[in-house]
Amino acid sequence: MEFLNNLVNAVNGVLWDRNLLLFLLVGTGVFFTFRLRFVQIRKFGEGWRRLFGSFSLSGNKAGKEGMSSFQALTTAIAAQVGTGNIAGAATALASGGPGAIFWMWVSAFFGMSTIYGEAVLAQTYKTTDKDGAVTGGPIYYIRAAFKGGLGKFLAGFFSVAIILALGFMGNMVQSNSIGVSFTNAFGVPAWVVGILLAAVAAFIFLGGVQRIASFTEKVVPIMACLYIIGCVVILCINHATLLDSLKQIFVLAFDPQAMAGGVAGVTVQKAMRFGVARGLFSNEAGMGSTPHAHALAKVEKPADQGILAMMGVFIDTFVILTLTALVIVSSGALSTGETGAALAQTAFNQAFGGFGNIFIAICMLFFAFSTIVGWYFFGETNVKALFGKKAVKLYAGIVVVFIFLGSMLKVDLVWNMSDMFNGLMVIPNLLALLALSGTVAKTIKKDPADALRK
Numbered sequence: 001m002e003f004l005n006n007l008v009n010a011v012n013g014v015l016w017d018r019n020l021l022l023f024l025l026v027g028t029g030v031f032f033t034f035r036l037r038f039v040q041i042r043k044f045g046e047g048w049r050r051l052f053g054s055f056s057l058s059g060n061k062a063g064k065e066g067m068s069s070f071q072a073l074t075t076a077i078a079a080q081v082g083t084g085n086i087a088g089a090a091t092a093l094a095s096g097g098p099g100a101i102f103w104m105w106v107s108a109f110f111g112m113s114t115i116y117g118e119a120v121l122a123q124t125y126k127t128t129d130k131d132g133a134v135t136g137g138p139i140y141y142i143r144a145a146f147k148g149g150l151g152k153f154l155a156g157f158f159s160v161a162i163i164l165a166l167g168f169m170g171n172m173v174q175s176n177s178i179g180v181s182f183t184n185a186f187g188v189p190a191w192v193v194g195i196l197l198a199a200v201a202a203f204i205f206l207g208g209v210q211r212i213a214s215f216t217e218k219v220v221p222i223m224a225c226l227y228i229i230g231c232v233v234i235l236c237i238n239h240a241t242l243l244d245s246l247k248q249i250f251v252l253a254f255d256p257q258a259m260a261g262g263v264a265g266v267t268v269q270k271a272m273r274f275g276v277a278r279g280l281f282s283n284e285a286g287m288g289s290t291p292h293a294h295a296l297a298k299v300e301k302p303a304d305q306g307i308l309a310m311m312g313v314f315i316d317t318f319v320i321l322t323l324t325a326l327v328i329v330s331s332g333a334l335s336t337g338e339t340g341a342a343l344a345q346t347a348f349n350q351a352f353g354g355f356g357n358i359f360i361a362i363c364m365l366f367f368a369f370s371t372i373v374g375w376y377f378f379g380e381t382n383v384k385a386l387f388g389k390k391a392v393k394l395y396a397g398i399v400v401v402f403i404f405l406g407s408m409l410k411v412d413l414v415w416n417m418s419d420m421f422n423g424l425m426v427i428p429n430l431l432a433l434l435a436l437s438g439t440v441a442k443t444i445k446k447d448p449a450d451a452l453r454k
Contacts, residue, residue, distance in 0.1 A: 001413075008416045015423035022276055025286045028430050029110025032117050035437055036444050040112035040310055047307045047314075071213040072297035073308050074220040076290035079166075079374030080316040081224070082367050083177040084282045086360065087341040089324040094339035096274030097266040098245070099252035101325045103275025108317035111285030112310040117433050117440040119309035122291035123302035124439060133209075136295025137378070138288040138429045139385050145435040154428040158288060159382035165421035166289060167379025167399055169414050172406030174368040174375070179407035181341065185361035194407030197369065198400045205376055205396040209296065212377050216370065223366035224315065230359055231323035234351040238330035245329040283316040287422070288429030292378045303443040327351075372403065 015021050033040065051073070067075065092100045118138075125144050126136030142155040175197055179190040204215050235242055251258050253275075256266040284290055290312065297305045324344065328334060333347040341360070349356030376399055383395045406414075433440075 029114045032113040043307045047311045051311045067213045067296040069297040071217045072293045074216040075293035078216040078370035082371035085320045090343035092274040092278035096271040098248040099271035100275030101249045102253035103272045104279035107276040107279035112313045115285040116306040118291040119294035120302040120306040122295035126295040137292035142432040145432040158428040161421045161425035163379045166375035169418035175403045175406035178368045181361040181364040185357040190408040194404040198404040241330045283313040292381045
């Protein structure tokens with residue numbers, strides 16, 4: 001066990017501590033931004049119109065095992081908006097200071113072009129099986145990018161990594177966050193929370209893609225609105241410090257000790273590192289997870305879903321993460337020395353009193369459970385691709401058991417292994433994105449509006 005722990009820590013040291021993945025993810029985002037001629041700016045208005053134009057809570061179906069464009073987006077957002085939007089944002093602030101928020105925005109800006117490419121390729125290379133079920137994701141476009149044995153190896157490596165990182169270990173991490181928050185807020189035993197989570201999860205999982213899509217299209221808008229309203233109320237209460245908080249974000253991004261409120265020992269490098277990392281790994285741009293949802297959307301052309309996919313990154317980082325950060329900075333909670341979820345709870349408690357813990361617990365439930373559903377689905381797609389449909393029930397059963405165990409246990413090795421496989425699955429996904437960048441670029445050239453400009 002000690003050998004395994006040392007091995008995992010060594011791999012994580014290369015992937016995370018030496019910033020290998022940060023450079024790869026940001027570099028890919030910069031590359032796509034220029035190759036797609038700043039698609040995140042040019043198509044932002046259209047993306048916003050598509051978001052509200054496709055809004056529906058009616059369970060709109062799009063063919064067997066498919067989703068409407070809105071359902072695909074909400075399934076993606078369900079995975080993107082998780083506990084990291086509360087605890088992760090707080091950790092970034094505690095480690096990188098208010099300036100980390102600026103670098104969070106930078107990473108999300110470039111990430112919007114990366115996720116455009118992921119959604120386009122997921123749509124382009126999606127398949128339909130003999131039963132008429134639509135499926136897609138990185139495993140399919142990785143095989144298209146690299147023919148022969150290399151493609152099969154990279155695709156298989158990606159699938160195994162995402163099943164372990166998200167489906168199994170990642171969902172233990174999410175259920176643990178729910179268990180801890182409910183025990184702290186309501187005194188409910190963790191095992192009771194675990195049983196309830198496992199039961200509800202099993203019901204949703206066994207209902208297939210349509211039940212998952214129906215769940216996310218209803219829960220995601222509700223949880224987003226609930227959290228946004230709560231944050232806006234606090235920012236109104238803290239209105240006297242709001243402008244100063246915004247000033248800190250921009251000033252401390254380049255000179256972390258320039259103002260009162262800077263975190264001791266923070267450098268520009270730290271502000272950049274923690275801000276970029278939090279932005280990228282919260283919105284999951286380039287990670288290879290959300291393409292599984294975008295592949296199932298029924299759209300006229302791949303670019304349509306690519307444009308809508310960018311809105312997921314915008315909502316996750318520029319809205320949810322930013323509101324969390326502003327609440328923490330404007331409350332002055334950074335000076336308490338707390339970090340993670342405790343820092344967020346301190347900030348909310350200052351405005352809401354004892355209700356702050358309850359509010360965070362409820363939001364944790366929405367955020368973490370919706371992530372569990374999204375991550376389960378991403379893993380399920382890869383289980384089907386590797387082992388066939390018969391393996392899905394076994395996979396679902398294992399995930400349900402892990403959800404129950406995760407609610408009661410926080411095993412550091414499990415958390416570290418989740419980080420490791422999360423990082424490893426990025427590499428084959430980014431290689432395929434770059435290899436197929438020409439295919440993504442063609443969707444821009446075919447745009448009639450772009451053609452008229454030439």
